[in-house]
């Protein structure tokens with residue numbers, strides 16, 4: 001049993017950490033209040049000193065860090081995982097593929113026929129047998145002799161199956177567990193790409209995607225990023241009964257791009273939750289900067305250029321965005337589909353009609369979004385089709401046009417309206433400033449730390 005546990009580095013690490021906490025707690029306990037663990041503490045401390053000494057006196061040997069590790073493992077071997085109740089050990093693990101319940105429990109130090117028998121018979125507890133899918137967490141408490149004291153196993157989003165022993169009888173119950181909402185902050189600096197920087201800052205991909213969407217009105221994440229650009233983010237995370245953390249919504253974010261600082265804060269305002277600049281200006285884009293999440297412009301908007309296939313000089317009244325075939329194409333704003341079909345030169349093409357006489361065109365598509373048809377209403381950011389090379393195209397790319405009153409304008413130029421959400425005024429603004437002040441303070445604090453970290 002112990003050797004199984006010993007073989008796992010993760011357990012060892014947890015124990016080392018937990019051991020520190022435990023020693024600290026016991027130091028306090030040793031001062032006065034009687035504790036049944038005192039004897040064990042004394043033993044443990046002697047053991048620690050003993051082993052350290054043993055390593056210390058070996059002539060010409062290794063450095064201290066190497067000497068310390070076996071000590072920690074040895075402590076693990078004695079199963080001194082801390083617990084609230086003396087003599088009760090808490091273990092958390094997860095289901096591995098091919099695990100039987102017996103094998104899983106045994107790996108965690110439980111060797112208890114009666115408990116397994118109970119879980120086979122009990123109508124509630126036996127549901128665990130059908131739910132042993134790999135990756136699911138499980139937490140047990142057991143005695144040194146392997147007897148199960150309690151078991152916790154997730155049942156859906158917010159329920160936990162609990163099996164407990166009282167004397168020699170077992171009981172099962174379903175507990176409703178609240179998840180713990182936490183606020184996490186992180187910051188990073190661009191070396192190569194946004195995702196690489198976010199990765200090394202430990203930011204989950206879902207948060208990075210939110211971050212790029214949040215600033216996509218002002219920053220083109222392929223063309224505008226520079227080495228040394230930095231960002232900070234404050235986001236919600238939900239911690240479940242098994243200490244697993246899922247990332248949620250961004251609450252505040254800062255992006256410093258080419259020396260210009262941009263900030264966004266989340267506010268649940270009169271028209272629902274949305275992002276604003278810290279002084280209350282709406283920040284949602286009326287038109288996305290690009291219909292592709294990540295792309296690069298291979299051919300800009302010009303009045304004349306050499307056409308690679310027709311071998312003539314013609315105006316290029318749109319921009320070409322290089323991306324692999326199949327890359328999703330997003331509607332840059334709410335719209336009605338004006339046209340979806342084949343046009344000479346453009347191949348498979350979509351034209352969207354927006355408000356104020358504006359329309360956008362997406363050419364060379366490999367495919368349309370399932371069921372897309374003229375007259376259909378489309379939301380900003382919705383996938384309308386996929387990058388391809390139909391029509392006159394030498395390689396996969398998106399040809400994108402932005403028209404005002406039927407006349408093409410530069411999609412990256414100043415004619416494209418940027419901000420859609422209204423700015424807050426009056427009472428709403430007062431409420432906004434009060435509600436978001438702590439977020440702004442947090443961004444200030446992270447910025448201070450980031451400067452210290454990178455400079």
Ligand SMILES: [Zn+2]
Pocket residue numbers: 299316318319320398399400
């Ligand atoms: Zn083009």
